[in-house]
Amino acid sequence: MATDFAPDLLADHHIVVTGGGTGLGRAMALRFAALGAAVTINGRRPEPLAETVSDIEEAGGIAEGIQCNVRDHEAVQAFLEEAEDRRGPVTRLVNNAAANFLAPTEDISPNGFDAIVKTNLYGSFYCTQACGQRWLERGTEGAVLSIATTYAETGSAYVVPSAMSKAGIVAMTRSLAAEWGREGIRLNAIAPGPFPTEGAWDRLVPDDELEQKMRERIPVRRFGEPEELATLASFLLSDLSAFMNGEVVTFDGGEALAAGGQFNTFTRMPREQVKALMQQMRPD
Ligand code: HXC
Secondary structure, three states, X not given: OOOOOOOOOOOOOEEEEEOOOOHHHHHHHHHHHHOOOXXXXXXXXXXXXXXXXXXXXXXXXXXXXXXXXXXXXXXXXXXXXXXXXXXXXXXXXXXXXXXXXXXXXXXXXXXXXXXXXXXHHHHHHHHHHHHHHHHHHHOOOEEEEEEOOOHHHHOOXXXXXXXXXXXXXXHHHHHHHHHHHHHOEEEEEEEEOOOXXXXXXXXXXXXXXXXXXHHHOOOOOOOOOHHHHHHHHHHHHOHXXXXXXXXXXXXXXXXXXXXXXXXXXXXXXXXXXXXXXXXXXXXX
């Protein structure tokens, strides 16, 4: 995939990517390392961490993998200490770790709700606060990028705990952009549409027919590629976006807008048919 970034765009940075062993987190970690950053990834399972670290190292990059469940405040503190012992001060944070499943809301148990909200919302807060505390204490600049979702703004049926927690992440991003901006700390977010990663697809896409329907909702008629998201994330963590603060960048091929426009159903018909219909409606 073409990117015109300088190969040292992220050199001198130590970037933490939560949930960095798989999916979008892995794609970002690989790219940040390729752009010169030291990357520390965390996650609950050691195997994906080890595999991603080894892939980064094979490509000549610097990476560490440390087991950590972001739902646990003490574990997050211990993780950051360990990360800094190994690779020096963390300069950038990506809140990527997420949990989700499709469920009728009336059937979700308290544990199910907790599993999602604690991973997404609490985990992002714990990591962001811990990094912010360090940066404020040291008087150094910093940047946080959080992975939200387009339905943080609109809400979505059948993923209510996810929608609630992602909306909270957006609120955190905007609030802290104002609170910490003066101290040189920027916070931004990406609101992705559907990206076919294993973690998301296994839980959110029941079968091929629904996958096809999901694709047809997207004006560009395809899903996103994790590498494309990694490109945007690299820009948002770098000084190229130094004036961007508190922004939520929608990255969905136009899906969310297309779902909202009243007359967008016409875009699903062949263009010649639409033209003929509209011609008929013109006054003589
Ligand atoms: C209802 C469910 C459920 C389901 C689990 N639970 N799956 N309830 N429907 N499909 C309930 C369990 O019964 C249990 O409650 C509680 O949730 C915790 O489940 P555990 O398996 O014990 O916990 P845990 O191992 O922590 O699993 C958490 C998880 C799991 C969220 C359920 O899916 C997970 O680990 N996910 C992490 C990765 C992930 O979700 N990636 C996708 C993110 S994609 P009880 O009451 O029985 O004890 C994303 C993208 C959004 O967010 C945009 C997409 C287009």
